[in-house]
Amino acid sequence: MIVTKETKTGLLLSAPATLYVLLLIAAPVALTIAYSFWTQDFVEVRREFTWANYAEVFSDPLYRTLIFRSVRIAAMVTFLTVLLAYPIAYYIAFNVKKSKALWLFLVTIPFWTSYLLRVFSWKIVLAQNGVVNSALLSLGIIDAPLDTLLYNSEAVVVTLAHAWAPFAILPIFVSLEKIDRSLLEASKDLGEGPVRSFLRVTLPLSIPGIVGACLIIFIPTVGDYVTPALVGGSDGAMVANMIQVQFGKANNWPLGSALALSAVVCVTIAACIVVGALKLLERSLK
Amino acid sequence: MDTPIAVNIADVSKSFGQFEAVKNVDLQLKQGEFFSLLGPSGCGKSTLLRMIAGFEDPTEGSITIDGREMKGIEANHRPTNMVFQSYAIFPHLNVEENIVFGLARSGLNKGEKRAKANEMLEKVGLAGLGRRGAHELSGGQRQRVALARALVLEPKVLLLDEPMSALDKKLREQMQMELRALQRSVGITFLMVTHDQHEAMTISDRCGVMFGGKLAQVDAPEILYQAPRTKQVADFIGGMNFIEGQIGAHEGGSLEIDLPVFGKVSVDEHGVSERAGAPITIGLRPERIHVEKNRPEGADVFAEAEVVDRAFYGETIHYYLALNGRKDPIIASITNFERREHFEIGEKVWSGFRGAAAVALPQD
Structure with a gap:
């Protein structure tokens, strides 16, 4: 290979990024893959190839339940967020005339506080002596505070749907904003x-944003493991919480690695299904 | 028997806040004619078109299409279809799906719709391209799809909003002739908005010229060109020389006008009713001015002039002629035919014209 000046400059310029990716992404992933085939032998890790961890992940109903629940909760969060975000994005794109930038700025306001604080504030809203319960009590709708609001998977869904809202509003807004208004007039005509x-x-043309x-x-x-840990209770625990336990208290890195990689595979499959379903929707709208 | 009226626009005005876009327009479109609304940008012609389509409501006045009052009828329920300036081809649909878009509630089955689409594709010269994606179309093809999509619904009136402005010159000229032929073959009333006078003149049966929201003149292209009613119309359509003079006398349908340099000339009265002594402007097309080495024979009036500039256009040559006592030169357009004598800058020539070639224009 002939090394020209340009190639040298190119290599030099891309070196920091390459190094970063190798050290902080490729290496940890490789290590995780390696760990997932090893065995934890009390304090030591036995470095012999085995499928045992994966066998455990897929045979133990606990892990299976956790992975399925995670995918289910994520699907519900995604659905709810997109459903709630679409009208807002639509409103900003089509009905706000002058101050679009201001509206988008307002949409990002929740990001000004930390993620953790936002999750905690939902605890205040949903807690037994929280905002919702005291409001319902003082309105006389209920006699005793509801204890079903917090520490379940619904609480996780509500909290995350709120946290992710801007992430849904912005891409949907962009795809709606790009629609040539004369197309809508043509449809009416x-x-x-x-x-x-x-x-x-409108809907088919905004599918890329969705x-x-x-x-x-x-x-x-x-x-995600912060939100289920804080508002999910045992009923709302997700796979990431179990992975954290394996790497922490249980001190079983190989099993944790196998769980993490299994989750990655499941997410990939589920994401493909979501994209495929939306493509089908797009075609059926024709 | 008179041709029935397709669209009747009666005393229609439209205001946007303080701005009056269209002022008291009266206009009738005849069944099956090709009508163009012509005018500079911002003259209100597009607003008028959009009111007929149902995208804007008139502030005052009424629009009837095929005898039906359109007040309160939304665009989707009107017997009009539109070819948009941008063509507005649905990017997520292919050519055929675009064309049958409006047939969704026609009750036709898939096969019938396809047959209709193919028939339209044939008509607009796109046979066999039904499967093409919207993004694979050239500008001219997009226009044809837009036409097919609108015409397949057999509207009472087809509205075209600057349909040629996105095409290059050569294609534009070709599409103009095709559009004309298509209109004749389908027999639907076409109403086109354009700022291009050549386009309007080449393809329309009649044109309406608009300025500042008002309809200045409605006539066939030939009349519009040869007998413009106002100075504005005369100036907008084609090249025009304006010469100021004074009314000498009215004499049974013609007008004797005193012109500086040229002297007295008799011009058709053309609705000018001002009395003798009043100032008047006459309009003179560049190609109606004679330029000759010697005193011209065929002209009623003539004057000596000097060639101050010339411009070569191929089929014609324009001479800029300075006349004594006149600030701006007058422009004469001479056909560049064989053995034509040419003049150089600085040359002394004779210029003249016939009274019948001039048009009397009332003071604005």
């Missing part, structure tokens, strides 16, 4: 009312 124009023109929003929300939600 060709005989379609507002509802059918939305279904036949796909983006779904992936951005679904993937990190499956692996």
Whole structure:
């Protein structure tokens, strides 16, 4: 290979990024893969190849339940967030005329406080002596505070749907904003009312934004462990909480690694299903 | 028997806040004619078109299409279809799906829709391209799809909003002739908005010229060109020389006008009713001015002039002629035919014209 000056400069410029990716992403992933095939022998790790960890992950109903629950919760969070974000994005794109930037700025306000604080504030809202309960009590709708609001998977869904809202609003807004307004006039001109124009023109053209929003929300939600740890209780615990336990208290890194990688595979499959479903929706709208 | 009226626009005005976009327009479109609304940008022609389509409501006045009052009828329920300036081809649909978009509630089954689409594709010269994606189309093809999509619904009136502005010159000229032929073959009333006078003149049966929200003149292209009613219309359509003079006398349908340099000339009255002594402007097309080495024979009036500039256009040559006592030169357009004598800058020539070639324009 002839090394020209340009190649040298190129290599030099990309070196920090390459090094970063190798050290902080490739190496840990490789290590995780390696660990997942080893065995924890009390304090020591036996470095012999085995499928035992994966066998345990897929045979133990506990782990299976956790992975399925994680995917289910993530799917619900994604669905709820996109459903709630779409009207807001639609409103900003089509009905806000002058101050779009201000509206987008307002959408990002929740990000000004830390993620942890936002999760904690939901604890205040949903707790036994929290905002919702005291409001219902003082309105006389209930006699005793509800204890079903917090520490379950629904609490996790509500909290995350709120936390992710801007991540859904922004990509959907961008895809709606890009739609040429004359297309909507054309649809009306060709005989379609507002509802059918939305279904036949606006919605299909905003699918790329919906796909983006779904992936951005679904993937990190499956692996989230802060929110389930704080508001999920035992009923709302997810796979990431178990992975944390394996790497921490249980001190079983190989099993934790196998769990983590299994979760990655499940997320990939589930994400493909989500994208495929949206593509089908797009085709059926034609 | 008179041709029935397709669209009747009666005393229509439209205001956007303080701004009056369209002022008291009265206009009738005849069934099956090709009508163009012509005017500079911002003259209100697009607003008028959008009111007919149902995208804007008139502030005052009424629009009836095919005898039906359109007040309160939304665009999706009107017997009009539109070809948008951007063509507005649905990017997520292919050509055929675009064309049958409006047939969704026609009750036709898939096969019937496809047959209709193919028939339209044939008509607009896109046969066999039904499967093409919207993004694979050239500008001219997009326009044809937009036409097919609108015409397949057999509207009473087809509205075209600057349909040629996105095409290059050669394609534009080709599409103009095709559009004309298509209109004749489908027999639907076409209403086109354009700022291009050549386009309007080449393809329309009649044109309406708009300025500042008002309809200045409605006539066939030939009349619009040869007998503009106002100075504005005369100036907007084609090249025009304006010469100021004074009314000498009215004499049974013609007008004797005193012009500086040229002297007295008799011009058609053309609705000018001002009395003798009033100032008047006459309009003179560049190609109606004679330029000759010697005193011209065929002209009613003539004057000596000096060539101050010339511009070569191929089929014609424009001479800029300075006349005594006139600030701006007058422009004469001479056909560049064989053995034509040419003049150089600085050359002394004779210029003249016939009274019948001039048009009297009332003071604005």
